[in-house]
Amino acid sequence: xxxxxxxxxxxxxxxxxxxxxxxxxxxxxxxxxxxxxxxxxxxxxxxxxxxxxxxxxxxxxxxxxxxxxxxxxxxxxxxxxxxxxxxxxxxxxxxxxxxxxxxxxxxxxxxxxxxxxxxxxxxxxxxxxxxxxxxxxxxxxxxxxxxxxxxxxxxxxxxxxxxxxxxxxxxxxxxxxxxxxxxxxxxxxxxxxxxxxxxxxxxxxxxxxxxxxxxxxxxxxxxxxxxxxxxxxxxxxxxxxxxxxxxxxxxxxxxxxxxxxxxxxxxxxxxxxxxxxxxxxxxxxxxxxxxxxxxxxxxxxxxxxxxxxxxxxxxxxxxxxxxxxxxxxxxxxxxxxxxxxxxxxxxxxxxxxxxxxxxxxxxxxxxxxxxxxxxxxxxxxxxxxxxxxxxxxxxxxxxxxxxxxxxxxxxxxxxxxxxxxxxxxxxxxxxxxxxxxxxxxxxxxxxxxxxxxxxxxxxxxxxxxxxxxxxxxxxxxxxxxxxxxxxxxxxxxxxxxxxxxxxxxxxxxxxxxxxxxxxxxxxxxxxxxxxxxxxxxxxxxxxxxxxxxxxxxxxxxxxxxxxxxxxxxxxxxxxxxxxxxxxxxxxxxxxxxxxxxxxxxxxxxxxxxxxxxxxxxxxxxxxxxxxxxxxxxxxxxxxxxxxxxxxxxxxxxxx
Numbered sequence: 001x002x003x004x005x006x007x008x009x010x011x012x013x014x015x016x017x018x019x020x021x022x023x024x025x026x027x028x029x030x031x032x033x034x035x036x037x038x039x040x041x042x043x044x045x046x047x048x049x050x051x052x053x054x055x056x057x058x059x060x061x062x063x064x065x066x067x068x069x070x071x072x073x074x075x076x077x078x079x080x081x082x083x084x085x086x087x088x089x090x091x092x093x094x095x096x097x098x099x100x101x102x103x104x105x106x107x108x109x110x111x112x113x114x115x116x117x118x119x120x121x122x123x124x125x126x127x128x129x130x131x132x133x134x135x136x137x138x139x140x141x142x143x144x145x146x147x148x149x150x151x152x153x154x155x156x157x158x159x160x161x162x163x164x165x166x167x168x169x170x171x172x173x174x175x176x177x178x179x180x181x182x183x184x185x186x187x188x189x190x191x192x193x194x195x196x197x198x199x200x201x202x203x204x205x206x207x208x209x210x211x212x213x214x215x216x217x218x219x220x221x222x223x224x225x226x227x228x229x230x231x232x233x234x235x236x237x238x239x240x241x242x243x244x245x246x247x248x249x250x251x252x253x254x255x256x257x258x259x260x261x262x263x264x265x266x267x268x269x270x271x272x273x274x275x276x277x278x279x280x281x282x283x284x285x286x287x288x289x290x291x292x293x294x295x296x297x298x299x300x301x302x303x304x305x306x307x308x309x310x311x312x313x314x315x316x317x318x319x320x321x322x323x324x325x326x327x328x329x330x331x332x333x334x335x336x337x338x339x340x341x342x343x344x345x346x347x348x349x350x351x352x353x354x355x356x357x358x359x360x361x362x363x364x365x366x367x368x369x370x371x372x373x374x375x376x377x378x379x380x381x382x383x384x385x386x387x388x389x390x391x392x393x394x395x396x397x398x399x400x401x402x403x404x405x406x407x408x409x410x411x412x413x414x415x416x417x418x419x420x421x422x423x424x425x426x427x428x429x430x431x432x433x434x435x436x437x438x439x440x441x442x443x444x445x446x447x448x449x450x451x452x453x454x455x456x457x458x459x460x461x462x463x464x465x466x467x468x469x470x471x472x473x474x475x476x477x478x479x480x481x482x483x484x485x486x487x488x489x490x491x492x493x494x495x496x497x498x499x500x501x502x503x504x505x506x507x508x509x510x511x512x513x514x515x516x517x518x519x520x521x522x523x524x525x526x527x528x529x530x531x532x533x534x535x536x537x538x539x540x541x542x543x544x545x546x547x548x549x550x551x552x553x554x555x556x557x558x559x560x561x562x563x564x565x566x567x568x569x570x571x572x573x574x575x576x577x578x579x580x581x582x583x584x585x586x587x588x589x590x591x592x593x594x595x596x597x598x599x600x601x602x603x604x605x606x607x608x609x610x611x612x613x614x615x616x617x618x619x620x621x622x623x624x625x626x627x628x629x630x631x632x633x634x635x636x637x638x639x640x641x642x643x644x645x646x647x648x649x650x651x652x653x654x655x
Contacts, residue, residue: 011095188242266286
């Protein structure tokens, strides 16, 4: 759902960014805010370069240049989407979620309450299963199993690993004693009713338990591995109002931050593969729950990254999974690579036998999944015409379903080389390959083109099979705003002086009012900059007491959030000898900031005059005019005066 702006503001106002970031790295009070080591997993550092402003609710790393506001941190560090971040922060602040602007039926209210009760039952069940391990003796079956698999106590705690006892009624009375109705526990897939008698019994018994969590950390289901011989070896929670096996990926509550950081995910086939790789240091992971990859899985991954490597077991089942996943991943717009492990090993076994470095080397060299499948499909390929046609027919639906036209063109080139055909002949064959039912396909469409719907009258040209340009809405979806889909403003084309001025304006209202007095709107180099300043003026006018928060709001609306920290970098460079982001005394800062602001105003005005001078010079080349020449000379004198009064030490940085 889309959240009202008032609700988003209420949630962000109720949460202190310093508190959130303090949970990931130690922060110490510094001039103007807090400093600490960068918490992002792809930036390893020994000295503090990560700055957090409590006043503005912004963070910035002077080392890796990551920056943003509260929502940005939840998205980039914790791997949450915008709605997930708002939902998580609202829950943390105990703010009830808003209802949609329509009448909510009593049935909908009942279902929402049921989901809350199921979530509570799951949390209590996780505690119960975890306590069975914590309180177990050293020779307990679950403890010995974890030792055998090489899982450290820290790893067990990270993933909340637990144990379901062999008792038929262990969890059921535990939940009942804590106020959970057993009908709710039944709907959560934790217990089942006894046949022909009253009461309930535990669904999971004598199993190592893996809680399945949303990226926000909420437990939505469980997976259990049987310790003794029997079937099924792995048992997942049944589908519930919170859990659907074909839509959920395991481990994202711990791994999403690494996936976002590396812009790449490695998908494995089970709990233990993911946990073993995570413990070994490979952390940009996700796992399916004993099922093949689905389109829902692929769409969930696409929200975090387009780059995916699917790691398959090195057996026939792994090969089959690779072939089935290819069309799904391509249809979702992902860029898939694939790796089947040698010697029929799974990832956990491979790490134990060969080591994590060997696995990393294989992952780094993982081939494109299309080419991996193409290799498997052409192992005994002899080049006969019938073989070529059979392969093309096999690939036709995969290629037709692809979203990325550029990638499709590259695949066609690989395919042409593999079947020993030139590219034009291959494309003609594809465009006339027989479709299911015996009819032949029409001419292939080029990117950005579409055919009219069946049954719709067309022009004579279209009736002959001509291609019709797609509408703008079809060719390129328009991004929406409100921080939930894409930036509203672009800083492309803005000069360094303009970026620095914008950063200074966002520092405090006094700076903004100073710039307003100079009426610089006509001097900015881009329309987008004029729109940004107009947005600051309009937003600040409606909520003057929230001016300090404007910088945080703007980071969600621009394509480069780092602009907010331009002034901090310049001030730190000139007033902090260490260059680590800390500056001098407050008096020094204030005086220097004031000089810097005036200099930026002069620079922006001088740049505006330069554009006017260039335009007049071009006009005079075409037709001389004494009036324009006089105007040109006046502009040049004005610009020279502005340049002369600029701070020489900052002239290069502000240009």
